[in-house]
Structures are given as C-alpha cells and as structure tokens.
Amino acid sequence: MTQLPPVPSNASLETYSIKEGIKVIEQFFDLPFDYSNPEGEKIRVFARNLIPKRKAKTAKEEEELPYPSSRVFARHAGSNLASTFSGLTYRLGGPGYEIPFPNINGYVAEIHEQGYQTLWMDPRGTGLSTHISPESLPASLTTDQAIADYLKFFRADSIVKDCEAIRRILLGHKPNPEDRKWTILGQSFGGFCAITYLSFHSEGLKEVFTTGGLAPLVDHPDSVYAATVLRVMKRNKIYYDKYPQDIQRVRNIMSYLEENEVQVSNGGRLSPNRFQHLGMDFGMHGGIDRVHQLVFRAANDLDTFGHLTYKTVQLIEQAQSFDGNPIFSILHEAIYCQGRASKWAAARTLQDYPQFSWSSVKSLADSVPIYFTGEMIFPSMFDDYANLRPLKGAAEIIAQYDGWGQLFDLQQLSKNEVKVSSVSYFDDMYVDFNLAQDTAAKIKNTEQYITNQLVHSGLRADPKDVMKHLFQLSKREYD
CATH class of the missing domain: 3.40.50.1820 (Alpha/Beta hydrolase fold, catalytic domain)
Structure with missing residues (x-):
C-alpha cells in the first residue's frame, strides 16, 4: 500500500x-x-x-x-x-x-x-x-x-x-x-x-x-466515448420519439442561435453547440422532460417575439453548471488517463457521427433531428462559457498531457x-x-x-x- x-x-x-x-x-x-x-x-x-x-x-x-x-x-x-x-x-x-x-x-x-x-x-x-x-x-x-x-x-x-x-x-x-x-x-x-x-x-x-x-478500467477515454456515444444516441431517439414536434423546434432554435449572437447573464455565448449541451441531462430521471420544457419555451419565444426572452436564456444558463464548476470541464477526460493524453476524445469521437453536427444536419430535410450531446467536453466550451475562457490555454495543455499517473x-x-x-x-x-x-x-x-x-x-x-x-x-x- x-x-x-x-x-x-x-x-x-x-x-x-x-x-x-x-x-x-x-x-x-x-x-x-x-x-x-x-x-x-x-x-x-x-x-x-x-x-x-x-x-x-x-x-x-x-x-x-x-x-x-x-x-x-x-x-x-x-x-x-x-x-x-x-x-x-x-x-x-x-x-x-x-x-x-x-x-x-x-x-x-x-x-x-x-x-x-x-x-x-x-x-x-x-x-x-x-x-x-x-x-x-x-x-x-x-x-x-x-x-x-x-x-x-x-x-x-x-x-x-x-x-x-x-x-x-x-x-x-x-x-x-x-x-x-x-x-x-x-x-x-x-x-x-x-x-x-x-x-x-x-x-x-x-x-x-x-x-x-x-x-x-482504461488508460484512455477513447473506448469510453465509443461506448457512451451510442447510449447518448439512444436517449436522443427516445427524446424525439416522445416529443416529435421538438425535431422542428430544435432545428429552428439552432438556426436562430447560429444567426444571432445571444449572450447569457455573465457574458457567455449561447451558441448552437452550447444549446446541444442540454442533452447532458438526458441520462437522469426526468431529464428528457426537463429539456423538452426548455425547448418548448424557447420555441414559443421565437414564434411569439422572434427572439429568446431574458427568462428563457436565464433558465438555459441555470441548467448548465460548467461555469461554476470548471474542474469538470478541464479534468473530465483526464479521469480516464494513465500515461496517455486525452486529446479531446469526445470531440474526436463525434466526428464519426454527423447526427451531432449542426453543419451537417441543417441542410437535410426538416424531419431530420439534430442530436443533443451528452456528458462530453469540447474545446468550444472554453469560448462559450465566460468562466471557462480564462482557463482555455490550460485546458489545451491538459488535453495534450501524457504524463498522468496511475488511478x-x-x-x-x-x-x-x-x-x-x-x-x-x-x-x-x-x-x-x-x-x-x-x-x-x-x-x-x-x-x-x-x-x-x-x-x-x-x-x-x-x-x-x-x-x-x-x-x-x-x-x-x-x-
């Protein structure tokens, strides 16, 4: 010992x-x-x-x-x-x-x-x-x-x-x-x-x-994301089967966020990628329903006012804890590393799954859903979340670090x-x-x-x- x-x-x-x-x-x-x-x-x-x-x-x-x-x-x-x-x-x-x-x-x-x-x-x-x-x-x-x-x-x-x-x-x-x-x-x-x-x-x-x-019991997160991405896809399918009208709603929200600069209260950016992070809740009891309520509210804002209201943006911000708990974003992939670098494993894994890419899905038929992401960390988060921005350089160094000890x-x-x-x-x-x-x-x-x-x-x-x-x-x- x-x-x-x-x-x-x-x-x-x-x-x-x-x-x-x-x-x-x-x-x-x-x-x-x-x-x-x-x-x-x-x-x-x-x-x-x-x-x-x-x-x-x-x-x-x-x-x-x-x-x-x-x-x-x-x-x-x-x-x-x-x-x-x-x-x-x-x-x-x-x-x-x-x-x-x-x-x-x-x-x-x-x-x-x-x-x-x-x-x-x-x-x-x-x-x-x-x-x-x-x-x-x-x-x-x-x-x-x-x-x-x-x-x-x-x-x-x-x-x-x-x-x-x-x-x-x-x-x-x-x-x-x-x-x-x-x-x-x-x-x-x-x-x-x-x-x-x-x-x-x-x-x-x-x-x-x-x-x-x-x-x-792995020394690198690639095999973890190869497995969990399939489970995230399953939860997305359950979500859209339960709320089929959300396919179009989410597409409309993603288009709006792509075309407009939407800021949350602390100066962070509500980008299309950040909106997809709501899917992290899909694996919790009641998570699918909670995400639907946010989607339903955001879509209603766009239909009624042509923009997202302060309250809706506030609720989305409150559903995401990355700003207040930055260790999660910086070290999440490192919890699987022993002697190897993670090199943004989740982002690399999703490159093989266009269902998660708005740039791929937006040109397809309106009946094609864009998938929410799960418990995954991406380099873009260190631009979208205001309290992660000062840690962007350190996060990149950690993603490339291969000297991790045994866990x-x-x-x-x-x-x-x-x-x-x-x-x-x-x-x-x-x-x-x-x-x-x-x-x-x-x-x-x-x-x-x-x-x-x-x-x-x-x-x-x-x-x-x-x-x-x-x-x-x-x-x-x-x-």
Whole structure:
C-alpha cells in the first residue's frame, strides 16, 4: 500500500443541530497540496459530519457510531462525536462538484437508519474546500502552463489521499485497528474514487458501496466515448420519439442561435453547440422532460417575439453548471488517463457521427433531428462559457498531457479483500453498463444489484430501493 506522510490534526470545528434530530459538525482540514511534499503548500478541505441523535444519545454512543463516508466520511478524534456507531463517507459525482447540504430524508435517512453517522466532504477544488475558479487561483499562477500544472493535482489520486489523511485524523486514535477503518459510498465519479481508494489505500476501508460508479478500467477515454456515444444516441431517439414536434423546434432554435449572437447573464455565448449541451441531462430521471420544457419555451419565444426572452436564456444558463464548476470541464477526460493524453476524445469521437453536427444536419430535410450531446467536453466550451475562457490555454495543455499517473492497480484489485457492493444501471448513459461489467469482473469481492428500472440518478430517484439492495448485498447471504 502507498504510504502517506503524517498529517497534523488541525481541524477547526463548528457544531449545531437541525430538525429531524441531526447533529451537524462542520470541519476544515489543512492538508498537503502535493503529498510528495507534505511540508509544502497546503490546501483546505471541508467536511460535514451528520450524526442522528436518536441513534446516539450520549457522547460515548456518538464515539462508537460507525462511519460511512459520502465523499469522505469520518469522525473527529477530539470532538464529542459518537463512536459506537460505524461511519460512512459519501462521495458524489463529478469530477469537480461539491456536496450540497444533504437532504436528511431520502438516502441519507436510509443510511442513518442502518446505524451510521455520515461524513460529506467537498473534494479539493470544490464547494467550501479550496475552490477552483479563475478568480480564486493562486496569484503566482501567471501562465497557462503554471495553471495546468496546478490543476493536475485535482484528480482522484489526490482526492483519495485527502480522504485517507482525514480518516487518520478522525479515526487514527482508536485502539482497535478495525475501528480505524470507515465505509465509503461513491455515486458516479465517487465510485471512481472508491476504486482508486481500493487500489492504493484499502487498509483504511471497512466496506465500499457504489451506485453507477464502477469506473471503466482504461488508460484512455477513447473506448469510453465509443461506448457512451451510442447510449447518448439512444436517449436522443427516445427524446424525439416522445416529443416529435421538438425535431422542428430544435432545428429552428439552432438556426436562430447560429444567426444571432445571444449572450447569457455573465457574458457567455449561447451558441448552437452550447444549446446541444442540454442533452447532458438526458441520462437522469426526468431529464428528457426537463429539456423538452426548455425547448418548448424557447420555441414559443421565437414564434411569439422572434427572439429568446431574458427568462428563457436565464433558465438555459441555470441548467448548465460548467461555469461554476470548471474542474469538470478541464479534468473530465483526464479521469480516464494513465500515461496517455486525452486529446479531446469526445470531440474526436463525434466526428464519426454527423447526427451531432449542426453543419451537417441543417441542410437535410426538416424531419431530420439534430442530436443533443451528452456528458462530453469540447474545446468550444472554453469560448462559450465566460468562466471557462480564462482557463482555455490550460485546458489545451491538459488535453495534450501524457504524463498522468496511475488511478487504479489491476493487480491489487484482483486480490481485493474489502467487500464491494454495487448498484449498476443497465441503461446508464454516463457509465456504460458493459464497461462496468468488465470492471466488476476485475475487482475481487464485488457483487452487484443490476436494474433497468432506474438510471444514473437512481440513488436520488428511489433511495429506499437502492439502499435496501445495497445493504442486502452487503450481508452476502445466498440461497
């Protein structure tokens, strides 16, 4: 296992209670920016601990509550947290997304009901952790190369090292080695991080749950996009079959955006390409209907006023989070890279699919739909999104960078002894089912609940069903 340097327990705490009997402990940790230089620059990481007070009525009971972690779940050694319970840490999707204050109902309630306290960590570069945005980058980063070199430290390998450092701060004091471990739950990219954790720091893990998060074990994203583009096309077909009048509506909107300069509120450009990015929502429960409502509204604007109204443009802008979470755009393809450059893999893949190209489709019959794109990043985004423009040069450098380190260890995964219980979605648009099955076969001690009744956001859409199956899988009971 990879050894991490000692990390001082320098967390700051704030504690309060909210309804439903939940105790909240909010903590900041100053951790090494680069773990190969632990005495060097520090980065701040935020974690929020939720403790169900009905499961832990005394400080001693809190101390014994186990940790499940969502993104990173842990407990603080110096606080009066419960510790007879186990803990669970939760990791959200991404990369580049923070964890909003958890809805204490839904799957959070299901986890707490099982006797866990939970820890919710904003990964480095997001949320209340040292946030990455053009205006928040260190002043010393004066060139595109310097910015690119800095951003290389925000992948799963660094995130997992942060998690492991926090685990040792929160649980390292416990006399029983098993009590120093925690359980992690990884949704989507959180599952990718869980696989990195299993590869290099499995000694810190008691158990792993993933939902839509069995990452493709590849060293380059080309095979990922070759698979997922077919799933995006399937979702487009479902969309236009459900809303056939949107074929003409979308064509009209694309023509209007091509012929007119439309700005969103922060100065970004609503280009035809940017409008197609709405398709990223197609893989979520209700996503197709949400996109239709935006299309219907935009088409009504054009029919009524001959232009898009402020409100419609505002709604489209609010449906796209690339400006506020720039790590996603800069590092999305890099989450698949080991020793190879991504070279704008999604853009290269779509060159073989004219259904996504407005320049190809616009000259065809009005009955031919233009397809929306999915979870894909394109160079043009660094022109269309105002908050990505200052990062355009760094993004190009990262796309051409081939010195990426390891994100997983196949040999270690093949002999994994940590119990892994996963929910996989047959119709997942973001994490291809067939690639996920290849991954499951390569990680020893992995079992799955597979369903075609839910899609990638199943944990949020039907938390009771998903968590029930995860906890049932965890029992490893067989007929």
